[in-house]
Amino acid sequence: MLGNFVYSNPTKLYFGDDAIKNLSDELKNYGPRVLLTYGGGSIKRNGVYDDVMAALKAAGKEVIELPGVMPNPTAQKLREGAKIARDNDVDLILAVGGGSTIDYSKGVSVSAWCDEDPWEKYYLRQEEPSCKIIPVGSVLTMVGTGSEMNGGSVITNHEQKLKIGKVFGDNVMPKFSILNPRYTFTVPKRQMVAGFYDIMCHILEQYLSDHDDNTTDYIAEGLMRSLVHSSRIAVKNPEDYEARSNIMWTATWALNTLLKMGKSTDWMVHMIGQAIGAYTDATHGMTLSAVSIAYYRHILDGGVAKFARWAQAVWGISADGKTERELALASLDALKGWMDEIGVATEITSLGVTEDMLDGIARATFILNGGYKVLDHDEIVQVLKESM
Numbered sequence: 001m002l003g004n005f006v007y008s009n010p011t012k013l014y015f016g017d018d019a020i021k022n023l024s025d026e027l028k029n030y031g032p033r034v035l036l037t038y039g040g041g042s043i044k045r046n047g048v049y050d051d052v053m054a055a056l057k058a059a060g061k062e063v064i065e066l067p068g069v070m071p072n073p074t075a076q077k078l079r080e081g082a083k084i085a086r087d088n089d090v091d092l093i094l095a096v097g098g099g100s101t102i103d104y105s106k107g108v109s110v111s112a113w114c115d116e117d118p119w120e121k122y123y124l125r126q127e128e129p130s131c132k133i134i135p136v137g138s139v140l141t142m143v144g145t146g147s148e149m150n151g152g153s154v155i156t157n158h159e160q161k162l163k164i165g166k167v168f169g170d171n172v173m174p175k176f177s178i179l180n181p182r183y184t185f186t187v188p189k190r191q192m193v194a195g196f197y198d199i200m201c202h203i204l205e206q207y208l209s210d211h212d213d214n215t216t217d218y219i220a221e222g223l224m225r226s227l228v229h230s231s232r233i234a235v236k237n238p239e240d241y242e243a244r245s246n247i248m249w250t251a252t253w254a255l256n257t258l259l260k261m262g263k264s265t266d267w268m269v270h271m272i273g274q275a276i277g278a279y280t281d282a283t284h285g286m287t288l289s290a291v292s293i294a295y296y297r298h299i300l301d302g303g304v305a306k307f308a309r310w311a312q313a314v315w316g317i318s319a320d321g322k323t324e325r326e327l328a329l330a331s332l333d334a335l336k337g338w339m340d341e342i343g344v345a346t347e348i349t350s351l352g353v354t355e356d357m358l359d360g361i362a363r364a365t366f367i368l369n370g371g372y373k374v375l376d377h378d379e380i381v382q383v384l385k386e387s388m
Helices: 019-027 048-058 075-087 099-111 118-124 189-207 215-236 241-254 268-280 284-302 304-313 324-342 355-363 377-386
Strands: 012-015 033-037 062-066 092-097 136-140 152-157 162-167 176-179
Touching: 012 019, 012 241, 019 048, 019 136, 019 176, 033 048, 033 075, 033 099, 048 092, 062 075, 075 099, 075 118, 075 152, 092 099, 099 118, 099 136, 099 152, 118 152, 118 162, 152 268, 162 268, 176 241, 189 215, 189 241, 189 268, 189 284, 189 324, 215 241, 215 304, 215 324, 268 284, 268 355, 268 377, 284 304, 284 324, 284 377, 304 324, 355 377
Parallel strands: 012 176, 033 062, 033 092, 092 136, 136 176
Antiparallel strands: 152 162
């Protein structure tokens, strides 16, 4: 049965191919100084920057630009952004980009007025903000993380070889997010499919846990079926609006806190993947796909019934003539087939991982206990070896 919970999500979404028209009016709710964060400049080539700047101008805003947010935002970049936000006393941080830019902006929002080192306080000690928080808004250009409607912020510290996520509460979630599926059309295919797997993994981290029959799991199954269907279309035609809009909406619901309500969650694929990212700076979704099959084989016996249900409900595999465990194993074959079909990484060696890194990656992996089995250090090393 579902456990007791309180659900709240304050983010206002504007969705559709004319969603940007709402930005000027939304900006009127905030003071005059806006910190505009974005990545490597693709938004200037694809026209998104011009759309956003037009809205900022129409709202009469003073814009302070902070470009160069990298795919795996660093602690050093976080400190840089916090100083810029504080020195300019900004009233709003507007993140234009994918999950990394939005994650980063949430980190800056709680760091600008923090009187301690934000990496130590928020990411190492996992403390809550006690200072003034700058509101964040977002214009989404790449789907996958769900950062547009959650409190998550993942930061990498290359010196310490750690990549750590902090989930902040309602007061740090974006106040509003602009979701135009057309803004995702120009994302390179490798990044697009990495986002697709990130979505799938978010759902699985919350689905492949607990044995109870609950409403949340039925929602998760529907989201996974939708993702598989639309991803197959999008891989063949990245500008199919219906497919890309469905995927964008699925990504948001995959990690806006809804699916975790009333049940335990796993997140070990993310912990291992983030540790790989700390060592290699590899694309996040690819670090997840590369370790998933080996990890799920290690925990399968603790959740055979759920894996078997997944095989039938999402992958459409018939139970005829199969034992429950055979069905469970078939679900992993189906997952691997879909991964190959969309073109994501299935081996960590392709991401730059070498044998001498395995022990360090395992030590950098935070061990959680919400899944079907709690892995120890040696088992994580074994998962990594089986993922090579």
